[in-house]
Amino acid sequence: MPKIKTHSGAKKRFKLTKNGKVKRGKAFRSHILTKKSTKLKRGFRKAAYADKTNTAAVKRMLPYA
Numbered sequence: 131m132p133k134i135k136t137h138s139g140a141k142k143r144f145k146l147t148k149n150g151k152v153k154r155g156k157a158f159r160s161h162i163l164t165k166k167s168t169k170l171k172r173g174f175r176k177a178a179y180a181d182k183t184n185t186a187a188v189k190r191m192l193p194y195a
Contacts, residue, residue, distance in 0.1 A: 137191035146195045152180035152188045
């Protein structure tokens, strides 16, 4: 069997944890930050986990992670 290519966009955005969860960053943190409250922006720093409905799709894009 030939090797499977890793999805370039997915490898930049997701990491797999030891228990098989998919870790992701939060959205809406790149620009127009003057309108957003400090409390909201502080929440963007924390990592989150991808929903279980998307986990299988992300794992398919990261075959060797």
